[in-house]
Amino acid sequence: MNAPFQYGTLATKENFVDRVEDRAQLKSFLSSHINVMLISPRRWGKSSLVKVAMEELQNEQKDIRVCFLDAFSIGSESEFYRTFASQVIACASTKLERRIQDAKKFLTGVVPQVVIKDDVTNFMAFDVKFTPGEQDKMDILRLPETLAQAKNIRIIVCIDEFQQLANLPEYKNMEGKMRSAWQQQQHVTYCMYGSKRHMMMDIFNNSNSPFYRFGPMLFMEKIPKSEWMPFIIDSFEKSGKHISEAFASQICDKVECHSWYLQQLCYFIWNATVDEVTEAAYQYGLRQVVNTNSPMFLSDTESLAPSQIEMLRAIKDGVRQLSSIETKKSYAMGNPNTISKNKKILKDKDIIEEKQGSLRFVDPVYLLWFSQEY
Numbered sequence: 001m002n003a004p005f006q007y008g009t010l011a012t013k014e015n016f017v018d019r020v021e022d023r024a025q026l027k028s029f030l031s032s033h034i035n036v037m038l039i040s041p042r043r044w045g046k047s048s049l050v051k052v053a054m055e056e057l058q059n060e061q062k063d064i065r066v067c068f069l070d071a072f073s074i075g076s077e078s079e080f081y082r083t084f085a086s087q088v089i090a091c092a093s094t095k096l097e098r099r100i101q102d103a104k105k106f107l108t109g110v111v112p113q114v115v116i117k118d119d120v121t122n123f124m125a126f127d128v129k130f131t132p133g134e135q136d137k138m139d140i141l142r143l144p145e146t147l148a149q150a151k152n153i154r155i156i157v158c159i160d161e162f163q164q165l166a167n168l169p170e171y172k173n174m175e176g177k178m179r180s181a182w183q184q185q186q187h188v189t190y191c192m193y194g195s196k197r198h199m200m201m202d203i204f205n206n207s208n209s210p211f212y213r214f215g216p217m218l219f220m221e222k223i224p225k226s227e228w229m230p231f232i233i234d235s236f237e238k239s240g241k242h243i244s245e246a247f248a249s250q251i252c253d254k255v256e257c258h259s260w261y262l263q264q265l266c267y268f269i270w271n272a273t274v275d276e277v278t279e280a281a282y283q284y285g286l287r288q289v290v291n292t293n294s295p296m297f298l299s300d301t302e303s304l305a306p307s308q309i310e311m312l313r314a315i316k317d318g319v320r321q322l323s324s325i326e327t328k329k330s331y332a333m334g335n336p337n338t339i340s341k342n343k344k345i346l347k348d349k350d351i352i353e354e355k356q357g358s359l360r361f362v363d364p365v366y367l368l369w370f371s372q373e374y
Contacts, residue, residue, distance in 0.1 A: 004235035005267040023053040030156050030189050035215030037204045038193035041362050043260035046193050050158050064154050067091035072161040077170040081132045085140045092147040141181035148187035155188045162192035163199035179210035198348045225252045243277040256364040265289050290369050297369045307334045308342045313374050315359045
């Protein structure tokens with residue numbers, strides 16, 4: 001029997017929980033030609049939210065096409081322009097046009113490029129080492145509008161982990177070109193989403209940035225426990241297994257309703273359950289979640305300075321006054337300047353956040369792992 005819980009891939013259909021208001025808001029903005037910047041910590045389900053919302057929107061409004069682009073692994077300016085062009089072409093193309101493009105790629109061993117002349121788009125071939133010139137770059141950035149007008153459609157361009165582009169050496173030059181080309185487009189709307197809050201805020205909420213006020217910024221909230229509880233219980237029941245409300249509640253509380261970890265924890269518990277969830281199955285699932293994610297946590301922690309790890313120890317222990325004399329006796333966090341600097345660094349790395357006047361770990365399972373190790 002297939003497990004009723006899904007993680008590691010985009011959540012769709014029965015695995016997608018709630019987000020009714022978020023989907024409606026996203027669809028409303030993007031269908032009304034309002035650009036959107038969506039921010040949430042990693043693995044909260046923002047990519048799944050955008051995917052599901054856009055699928056619904058395309059079913060409701062047949063003139064809309066959606067282009068998805070993942071910026072996470074893009075390593076150069078040229079790669080961005082090549083990827084942007086090919087994904088836009090693919091989303092706007094008919095089935096026949098896509099078959100022709102695939103045939104050309106098969107026969108020539110190269111990927112498609114666009115050459116725009118007199119508002120007519122022709123598909124040609126170029127080597128993957130192709131480096132676009134300045135005019136090529138602007139033509140590619142204007143390509144969604146050109147295609148939308150030519151085909152009498154509307155295009156929504158969705159760029160996942162947009163903040164990663166800011167790590168490219170050429171980004172400052174790219175940024176100005178993107179804003180210049182995209183702000184004039186009347187048939188194209190942009191949805192940029194990412195998990196690095198401070199980087200996204202700097203790109204879209206900094207008055208010195210070209211993308212300042214490019215569109216509203218939406219901050220994803222966690223799916224509430226009241227929505228997760230029936231999902232967990234029903235998913236177990238549909239697969240012929242039973243979980244009590246008490247265990248379902250424990251699962252939600254332990255991972256703080258974090259979408260990725262909740263599905264992962266449920267999967268391991270479900271896998272260890274024959275008929276009904278027991279304490280042994282629950283504890284097994286918890287160990288598996290921590291162990292499965294420990295390589296990532298270890299990598300994140302090894303990059304930290306000793307004084308930063310000490311700060312995390314203090315936060316883990318519930319210390320609120322980091323600069324107090326008593327705290328300095330127990331934790332080697334350095335002088336006040338070092339403490340202030342490290343607090344900013346850990347916030348910028350999205351390891352900690354400040355809520356209601358106190359610092360806390362952003363990632364609930366990282367907290368479990370860190371508590372075991374330190």
